[in-house]
Amino acid sequence: MGTPPVTHDDIVRFADERVNLKRDDAKELREQANRLREKLENYLEEHPDFDLRKMLLSGSLAKGTALKSISDIDVGCYVSSESAPEKISDLVDWLAKKLRTAFPNFKPEQVKPKEYSVAVNFISTGNEVDIVPILYDGDPKWRGYLVSQDTGEKLMTSVPMHLEFIRKRKNANDKHFAQLVRLMKFWCKLQKAADDGFRFKSFMVELIVAHLADRGTPLGDYPRALAAIFAFLASDEFRTTIAFNDYYDPKTCKVTNDPMRIWDPVNCENNVAKLYTASNKDKIVQAALDAGDAVDSARRAITKGEAVRFWQKVFGSSFSA
Ligand SMILES: Nc1ncnc2c1ncn2[C@@H]1O[C@H](COP(=O)(O)OP(=O)(O)OP(=O)(O)O)[C@@H](O)[C@H]1O
Ligand SMILES: [Mg+2]
Structure with a gap:
């Protein structure tokens, strides 16, 4: 793939202007x-x-x-x-x-x-x-x-x-961990605005990005990292139980048949996603599928106008590059 018309630097600029506090x-x-x-x-x-x-x-x-x-x-x-x-x-x-x-x-x-x-x-x-x-x-x-x-x-x-858990992930991926969390939260906010039934709690977004970062997903190029995060959500469909070995052995986590299992990093009896229904889960998966398609199309686009239109499907009409 050649250089896509909307680059990592464009996403950085958009984040600075529109996303970040x-x-x-x-x-x-x-x-x-x-x-x-x-x-x-x-x-x-x-x-x-x-x-x-x-x-x-x-x-x-x-x-x-x-x-x-x-x-x-x-x-x-x-x-x-x-x-x-x-x-x-x-x-x-x-x-x-x-x-x-x-x-x-x-x-x-x-x-x-x-x-x-x-x-x-x-x-x-x-x-x-x-x-x-x-x-x-x-x-x-x-x-x-x-x-x-x-x-x-x-x-x-x-x-x-x-806070210590998040600090560790920020240290391992300086700037990028927090920036990708903010970009994902911004995406969630747009989904919530469009659909009352869409839920995806900020803490859960952080834990998913941490799960991927811990397993070696490169975060340094934002279009690529966003594609990887959406692809994970769309293909895994929350079959994976998310748990961390910072403060407990994930093997000791409680077994449940909750539709989504994202264990609190300090207490593996506390499923942060406990309240999420199969319908909540399906909505996240479907939205991630659409966003992933848009990011992939944006990365393959020939013209800047075309790429911007695909990124707007992810980050809304305020996205420009
Ligand atoms: N289910 C939970 N189990 C354990 N701790 C939780 C849970 N929900 C929230 N927390 C704690 O509350 C903090 C705030 O998380 P939350 O997802 O509510 O919002 P936030 O990180 O402040 O994001 P936002 O920008 O949406 O306000 C988390 O970092 C965590 O320490
Ligand atoms: Mg808050």
Whole structure:
């Protein structure tokens, strides 16, 4: 194959312009979350027996995989599991009350309980920090029960270990791992906008790209890497059970007949895809098949106009080169 009319560099440029959260914006959002963390730390110095133990930036802003369209800042808040109420709605109300105590210069209406988390609103910027409770009883690796933002279920996991897991993949594929995750998330977002029944959680996208990267899929040329990721999704059809040997032996993973099995890298009894139905799976496979065809056609195209039209099938009408 000769050089395709839309190249790796064109995809890099498109990602910088349309896909990625800008460095300065990411910095500002992180600083806002860190200010809350520091406020809690200061409060804890005076009140060491307070039931909130620490706050930790989690989610895409912590992992460096955020899109330009980022809507919230995810923060995990470790709460002492002995004192926290059992029922999720009570837990969330309790957490909101505690946060109002620790952040006295926030108006009560700036700290709002939501279904499974507490939203803290910054009036000056309009940004919202989403504080997710993690029930904690002293594990040195900061394992605890994270309240699932999908179901309210308590999942045994570790956000710092997830961050370490992603950090390792980023180190092995500098820039490229995070960039391909963001490009795939951007593609997912377009699929979701076109079809309510399309679901593909960001964390799952990261784990699939990690699975392929760990097995030697080259990530350095984006058209080629995207073709490989879509080809894997379309041909594997989630028959492969995704699991990682960083923190457990994949042979010990629970056996289930869930349509998709993507085990949490720190807990192989927690299937991140547990809620996904056969129909959710089929939609991902079908969309990946279409996207893979478009990428292959774009790579074989003769003219730039033709190649751009194929890339627009993947990344929408805003794609240009
Ligand atoms: N089912 C789950 N099991 C364990 N941890 C989870 C699960 N879902 C989310 N998490 C934790 O929450 C973090 C946030 O993941 P999530 O996919 O919700 O969004 P994100 O990475 O912030 O992406 P987005 O840009 O879509 O907000 C993950 O990195 C992980 O630490
Ligand atoms: Mg998020």
